[in-house]
Amino acid sequence: MDFIEYLPPLLRGAGLTLVICIAAGVLGSLIGVVLGTAKASPNWIARFVASIYINFIRGVPILIILLFTYFALPLLLPALTFSRGFTAVVGLSVYAGAYMAEIVRGGIQAVPKGQSEAAEALGMHYFARLRFVIFPQAMKIAVPPGIGFLIALVKASSLVSVIGFVDLTRAGRIVTTLNQEPLLTFLIVGALYFVISYPISLLGTWYERKLA
Amino acid sequence: MIITVEGLHKSFGKLEVLKGIDCEVSVGEVLCVIGPSGSGKSTFLRCLNFLESFTEGQVTIGGHNLTGPKTNLNAVRRDVGMVFQGFNVFPHMKVIDNIMLAPMKVGKVSRTEARTRGMALLEKVGLTNKADVYPSTLSGGQMQRVAIARALAMEPTVMLFDEPTSALDPETVGDVLDVMKTLAEEGMTMVVVTHEMGFAREVADRVLFMDAGVIVEEGTPAQIFESPQHVRTQTFLSKLL
Ligand SMILES: Nc1ncnc2c1ncn2[C@@H]1O[C@H](COP(=O)(O)OP(=O)(O)OP(=O)(O)O)[C@@H](O)[C@H]1O
Ligand SMILES: [Mg+2]
Numbered sequence: 001m002d003f004i005e006y007l008p009p010l011l012r013g014a015g016l017t018l019v020i021c022i023a024a025g026v027l028g029s030l031i032g033v034v035l036g037t038a039k040a041s042p043n044w045i046a047r048f049v050a051s052i053y054i055n056f057i058r059g060v061p062i063l064i065i066l067l068f069t070y071f072a073l074p075l076l077l078p079a080l081t082f083s084r085g086f087t088a089v090v091g092l093s094v095y096a097g098a099y100m101a102e103i104v105r106g107g108i109q110a111v112p113k114g115q116s117e118a119a120e121a122l123g124m125h126y127f128a129r130l131r132f133v134i135f136p137q138a139m140k141i142a143v144p145p146g147i148g149f150l151i152a153l154v155k156a157s158s159l160v161s162v163i164g165f166v167d168l169t170r171a172g173r174i175v176t177t178l179n180q181e182p183l184l185t186f187l188i189v190g191a192l193y194f195v196i197s198y199p200i201s202l203l204g205t206w207y208e209r210k211l212a
Numbered sequence: 213m214i215i216t217v218e219g220l221h222k223s224f225g226k227l228e229v230l231k232g233i234d235c236e237v238s239v240g241e242v243l244c245v246i247g248p249s250g251s252g253k254s255t256f257l258r259c260l261n262f263l264e265s266f267t268e269g270q271v272t273i274g275g276h277n278l279t280g281p282k283t284n285l286n287a288v289r290r291d292v293g294m295v296f297q298g299f300n301v302f303p304h305m306k307v308i309d310n311i312m313l314a315p316m317k318v319g320k321v322s323r324t325e326a327r328t329r330g331m332a333l334l335e336k337v338g339l340t341n342k343a344d345v346y347p348s349t350l351s352g353g354q355m356q357r358v359a360i361a362r363a364l365a366m367e368p369t370v371m372l373f374d375e376p377t378s379a380l381d382p383e384t385v386g387d388v389l390d391v392m393k394t395l396a397e398e399g400m401t402m403v404v405v406t407h408e409m410g411f412a413r414e415v416a417d418r419v420l421f422m423d424a425g426v427i428v429e430e431g432t433p434a435q436i437f438e439s440p441q442h443v444r445t446q447t448f449l450s451k452l453l
Pocket of ligand 2: 253254255374375
């Protein structure tokens with residue numbers, strides 16, 4: 001049996017998984033920074049809005065988020081008809097944003113209150129305090145759990161196959177229907193997931209060593 | 213008068229911590245605030261730059277009413293330096309950057325100008341050789357002197373100190389007190405909450421004794437320390453000896 005033949009579709013799936021994970025990782029982190037900051041802010045409206053988003057998204061299975069975005073959103077508003085790849089990125093970003101927000105909030109709240117007060121006493125306004133005093137310290141605290149979440153995100157991304165996006169998982173299933181070799185195929189799929197996620201954990205180890 | 217406090221009340225929930233404080237500070241005056249733990253000294257000090265909001269009363273500082281409708285709090289705070297018991301230096305910045313931050317980001321001073329000012333202040337607090345290290349390598353006394361330099365970098369007209377030496381090892385207390393003494397001699401207006409009675413006696417123009425959220429007694433150091441009029445003051449001072 002000629003395996004070389006089946007490798008390209010698997011690699012293509014891996015490439016797409018990598019792309020949607022990078023996109024969702026970046027967008028999710030941005031959403032997380034904005035909402036996490038809002039959740040830790042002194043403004044109750046900002047806290048309220050952020051809480052609703054975070055609690056709602058965390059309470060809904062990611063499968064439902066993906067299915068809803070792909071099948072239900074266009075019924076509500078035809079303009080929100082997205083391609084499979086775009087839906088995958090939107091769904092994963094929305095999901096990642098909620099978890100990243102909690103991680104960022106935790107980082108901000110772990111910075112001692114005196115830091116913010118010292119900046120306040122110097123006459124720095126809220127956003128200057130955040131940018132120059134709170135964020136640099138909060139991000140150090142948030143990076144390790146953030147990295148942990150990104151690894152989980154790579155694995156959760158396998159669920160995008162539910163909307164028919166040919167990511168690594170779906171590519172694996174397609175290949176097995178053709179070659180009838182699930183053992184070898186899924187071993188390769190697993191190995192490719194590892195190849196994607198392991199550098200992220202290396203990044204985390206490197207970061208923690210740099211801080212020490 | 214550079215500071216005027218009238219009928220200041222402050223409650224945390226049901227707990228009334230300040231029960232009507234009236235007090236004035238004139239330009240160049242050094243006012244020391246003493247009193248037992250929990251009497252509201254820190255709260256009082258923090259009301260002076262509105263780090264703590266208050267329930268009732270008026271605080272006017274440098275002509276600005278803190279609760280006035282047109283008051284820009286951040287602008288007022290730029291003229292009021294504050295030094296905390298726990299230093300609160302920024303651990304992610306080198307010493308010099310700690311000092312340069314507010315002048316550059318708030319005062320819109322150029323980097324070169326901020327650095328020159330910062331180095332001069334480090335010299336003043338005796339830490340020129342520590343400009344480019346991170347605070348974690350400093351002793352408590354050194355950190356507190358960095359915090360003082362950082363507050364001075366905004367060229368404030370008033371300095372507030374909340375037990376600046378209480379968290380320090382005895383060996384390093386003296387260096388911090390010396391810096392504060394120099395500031396006082398240069399004519400800085402200072403409000404100092406302290407347990408250092410020696411400092412209060414030597415440097416203060418006036419001492420204010422607080423207990424249970426009120427000013428029980430105030431007077432010159434000689435009046436307060438040699439002949440306190442109130443029983444509560446006498447009791448407090450006798451416990452210190
Ligand atoms: N943020 C807060 N929330 C609730 N209660 C507070 C808060 N800050 C202070 N208190 C209470 O207010 C009272 C006065 O506190 P404050 O810190 O002003 O006293 P202090 O005179 O500075 O004491 P110390 O000498 O111990 O520093 C205390 O009973 C304290 O528990
Ligand atoms: Mg106190």
